[in-house]
Amino acid sequence: MAIQTPASSASGTDTKTITVMTFYIxxxxxxxxxxxxxxxxxxxxxxxxxxxxxxxxxxxxxYQDTVVxxxxxxxxxxxxxxxxxxxxxxxxxxxxxxDHIDWIDALEKSITTGEKFTKARDPHQCAFxxxxxxxxxxNEALQEILQHFDEPHKQIHSLADKLxxxxxxxxxxxxxxxxxxxxxxxxxxxxxxxxxxxxxxTEMMRPIxxxxxxxxxxxAFALLIDEVHDALTYNIKDCYSPEQAGFQSLMxxxxxxxxxxxxxxxxxxxxxxIDRILEPNHQAAIEETAA
Numbered sequence: 001m002a003i004q005t006p007a008s009s010a011s012g013t014d015t016k017t018i019t020v021m022t023f024y025i026x027x028x029x030x031x032x033x034x035x036x037x038x039x040x041x042x043x044x045x046x047x048x049x050x051x052x053x054x055x056x057x058x059x060x061x062x063y064q065d066t067v068v069x070x071x072x073x074x075x076x077x078x079x080x081x082x083x084x085x086x087x088x089x090x091x092x093x094x095x096x097x098x099d100h101i102d103w104i105d106a107l108e109k110s111i112t113t114g115e116k117f118t119k120a121r122d123p124h125q126c127a128f129x130x131x132x133x134x135x136x137x138x139n140e141a142l143q144e145i146l147q148h149f150d151e152p153h154k155q156i157h158s159l160a161d162k163l164x165x166x167x168x169x170x171x172x173x174x175x176x177x178x179x180x181x182x183x184x185x186x187x188x189x190x191x192x193x194x195x196x197x198x199x200x201x202t203e204m205m206r207p208i209x210x211x212x213x214x215x216x217x218x219x220a221f222a223l224l225i226d227e228v229h230d231a232l233t234y235n236i237k238d239c240y241s242p243e244q245a246g247f248q249s250l251m252x253x254x255x256x257x258x259x260x261x262x263x264x265x266x267x268x269x270x271x272x273x274i275d276r277i278l279e280p281n282h283q284a285a286i287e288e289t290a291a
Contacts, residue, residue: 038211082226
């Protein structure tokens with residue numbers, strides 16, 4: 001597919017390039033041509049609702065003397081936003097924390113009553129362990145918090161064999177005493193880490209407005225995005241249609257996609273077609289309602 005861009009003169013060659021402002025929607029990298037970016041803003045508190053039912057159109061905001069439509073681009077293209085993903089992850093962490101409270105309670109019951117202990121003894125086999133072993137994040141602060149889970153999580157799971165062996169030897173009181181100590185030390189530490197991770201995820205849920213222009217001067221609309229990445233330059237020869245790039249998952253939203261940017265020197269990103277994000281009839285309805 002063809003993309004109209006000026007020839008690059010940086011190296012004195014005829015190589016055509018496109019420079020885009022890239023940003024994340026959850027874990028995928030997207031972009032728009034840099035010349036269509038007006039500004040970036042974290043001021044999202046004054047978005048006003050509109051009585052218009054357009055997927056992803058969440059309202060308008062005043063930018064200087066202009067009323068600007070705001071598009072939640074994740075909802076527009078039908079994918080999960082970073083905010084939604086982080087909210088889901090917060091819920092998951094709360095559930096996994098409760099799992100370990102229940103695990104300790106189940107171990108106490110087994111020690112006291114002699115019932116068979118059926119919870120996972122291997123820290124890699126509980127629901128949290130399976131998630132923890134596979135989870136990856138770009139956020140360094142969250143990554144650092146998660147690294148601290150390993151030791152107390154393994155220590156919790158090591159209690160089953162140790163304390164059930166004490167019970168089987170007739171040292172039930174000693175087993176319960178040790179369990180209570182671990183409840184107020186190791187489990188408390190683990191719960192603190194769960195709380196810290198949730199707080200960090202909440203801190204990360206700060207969407208950004210990217211103001212987009214068509215004429216190079218006036219903002220036509222603003223995109224609600226998860227995280228700004230960088231301004232990156234790609235060779236046009238490395239730009240492909242979604243079909244050519246094998247992005248079959250984009251076929252339901254490809255009308256909003258202009259190209260896949262796949263330069264070997266840069267991370268792969270998805271280029272939006274800014275002329276299709278808001279259709280002319282939507283723009284007219286917005287202007288009429290906001291007038």
